[in-house]
Amino acid sequence: MICPHCGKEHPDNYKFCPFTNKQIMKQVSCSNENCSEYRKPLFLDGAICCPICGSALSGEEVKNIDSSVNKQQTDMPNSTSNSNLSSEDTTFSNSKNHKLQHSYDEIYEFYDGLARVQRNGMYGFINESGEEVIPCKYEYLSIFFSNEYCEVTKDDLSGLIDKTGQIIVPCKYDAVDYDEDIDAFFIRKNNKSGIIDKDGVTILVPCKWDQISWYENGKAIARKNGLFMVINKYGETLINLSDIYDVDLGISDGVVPVKNGSGKWGLLDINENKLVTDFMYDSIKSREFGFIVEMNGNYGLYHVQSSTLLIPCRYKKISPSCRAAFVQRPDGYWSIYNYEQKNCSQGIYKDFHKIDNDYISVYDGDGYCGLIDWDGNIIIKPKKYKIIDVPQNGLIRVCYHDDELASCYDCEDDFDPDDYDYWGLLDITGKEIIPCMYESLSISGNGLVVAKFNGNYCVINTNNDMVFANTVDINEWEEEKSYHSYNE
Numbered sequence: 001m002i003c004p005h006c007g008k009e010h011p012d013n014y015k016f017c018p019f020t021n022k023q024i025m026k027q028v029s030c031s032n033e034n035c036s037e038y039r040k041p042l043f044l045d046g047a048i049c050c051p052i053c054g055s056a057l058s059g060e061e062v063k064n065i066d067s068s069v070n071k072q073q074t075d076m077p078n079s080t081s082n083s084n085l086s087s088e089d090t091t092f093s094n095s096k097n098h099k100l101q102h103s104y105d106e107i108y109e110f111y112d113g114l115a116r117v118q119r120n121g122m123y124g125f126i127n128e129s130g131e132e133v134i135p136c137k138y139e140y141l142s143i144f145f146s147n148e149y150c151e152v153t154k155d156d157l158s159g160l161i162d163k164t165g166q167i168i169v170p171c172k173y174d175a176v177d178y179d180e181d182i183d184a185f186f187i188r189k190n191n192k193s194g195i196i197d198k199d200g201v202t203i204l205v206p207c208k209w210d211q212i213s214w215y216e217n218g219k220a221i222a223r224k225n226g227l228f229m230v231i232n233k234y235g236e237t238l239i240n241l242s243d244i245y246d247v248d249l250g251i252s253d254g255v256v257p258v259k260n261g262s263g264k265w266g267l268l269d270i271n272e273n274k275l276v277t278d279f280m281y282d283s284i285k286s287r288e289f290g291f292i293v294e295m296n297g298n299y300g301l302y303h304v305q306s307s308t309l310l311i312p313c314r315y316k317k318i319s320p321s322c323r324a325a326f327v328q329r330p331d332g333y334w335s336i337y338n339y340e341q342k343n344c345s346q347g348i349y350k351d352f353h354k355i356d357n358d359y360i361s362v363y364d365g366d367g368y369c370g371l372i373d374w375d376g377n378i379i380i381k382p383k384k385y386k387i388i389d390v391p392q393n394g395l396i397r398v399c400y401h402d403d404e405l406a407s408c409y410d411c412e413d414d415f416d417p418d419d420y421d422y423w424g425l426l427d428i429t430g431k432e433i434i435p436c437m438y439e440s441l442s443i444s445g446n447g448l449v450v451a452k453f454n455g456n457y458c459v460i461n462t463n464n465d466m467v468f469a470n471t472v473d474i475n476e477w478e479e480e481k482s483y484h485s486y487n488e
Helices: 059-075 403-407 474-486
Strands: 042-044 047-049 106-111 114-119 122-127 132-138 150-154 157-161 167-173 175-179 184-189 192-196 203-209 220-224 227-231 237-241 255-259 265-269 283-286 291-295 298-303 308-315 317-320 325-328 334-338 343-349 351-355 359-363 369-373 378-385 395-401 421-427 432-438 440-443 448-453 456-461 466-468
Touching: 106 440, 106 448, 106 456, 114 132, 132 150, 150 167, 150 175, 157 175, 167 175, 167 184, 184 203, 203 220, 255 283, 265 283, 291 308, 298 317, 308 317, 308 325, 343 359, 359 378, 378 395, 395 432, 395 440, 421 440, 432 440, 432 448, 432 474, 448 474
Parallel strands: none
Antiparallel strands: 042 047, 106 114, 114 122, 122 132, 150 157, 157 167, 175 184, 184 192, 192 203, 220 227, 227 237, 255 265, 283 291, 291 298, 298 308, 317 325, 325 334, 334 343, 351 359, 359 369, 369 378, 395 421, 421 432, 440 448, 448 456, 456 466
16 A cells, blocks of 8 residues: 555555454555554544544553554654654644645645745745755756756756755856766856856856757767857867758757758768768658658658658658657548558547557547557547546546536636646546546656645645645545545
């Protein structure tokens, strides 16, 4: 089971409750001794209840639990209890008033154990225990740490911090980002780009370039005064692209799209400084899997590793994956294109919402969203939801539009059709595990879910139990949750 308090996966240790000796039908609290909520009594509906099975306890049973908890906390060398915290500062609570150390105007999804939060227009981070580990003192910060670094903004200037909040690059640039390939930072100042060493001080490339692409194998495309060249980490020119009039600044497998003086595009191998294709395309766009090429208003897919045109230029749009591609045919409908069979082999759909390397969320002719895999197998039929995301950590985010509520305001000038969109979660079989009762919802990989309820943000778990109520009215939330449970 996932602990409703710490969000971690814990084993179901007991078939029978150790305090009441009753058979456990549903474990309502954590039975794992390494959890901060281990065996703490629950306070439900005015009664003191068992932390394991939820049954009301007698006074003697409460004493036994308190004694067990005190002994356990004394014996645990890594106990998470903190005698310096007041009751108002306690991060977790088993009562109905689950609290954070602070209240927040916005809470974003958790990435690697941290979630961006906003209070009074300033941003910071909390951890999974609700502790504010990066104070809300920045005008802006990235929603997650990329390679242990996060861009922050102060006084309208950008810098980088690490997960401890230590400043790595001071806030004195227009933009800062980390490039893993060269293990250094891009900087931008006065509309010019450069590179600074990982120490945050040493300038490797002065801010004199109009633009620098991401590096691949130590090489990047740079532009200055309308001229393009291939440079290394130190800004030294490796190749002058003197005959090139434009470059798509994205290197993929050592290849970049380039344009000649006639306005036609081809592919250039920057390692060998030679063309991979002729200048024959109207446009070329780099994708994670291959290059989308355009000819006479139709699109195809060029694959660098095999040096082949995997999909001929006969489709209106293409969204490729490593397994197959989703293509819009001349008749406007979407189908799966099989690379090996070289044809559209599966399905006819009106549109799609998202794809990854395993799934596609598709729309039928009635505007309902469903989920299929790349073999064309239907995972969830399009029949109920307005939006279905591709699965994330085995969970599927879905959006249900309440037509009955929305129809009441159809004739209003200020009608917003999204006002009656409600989000929930399905498991991979399509079973609804969190009802569509939230205005927004995001999935984390640790059993925590950030949700918006009645205009306020909270943190729940995948059992739809409250973890941090934040500014949510807990009574309104419980009433809505009970309503959905009753109508399942």
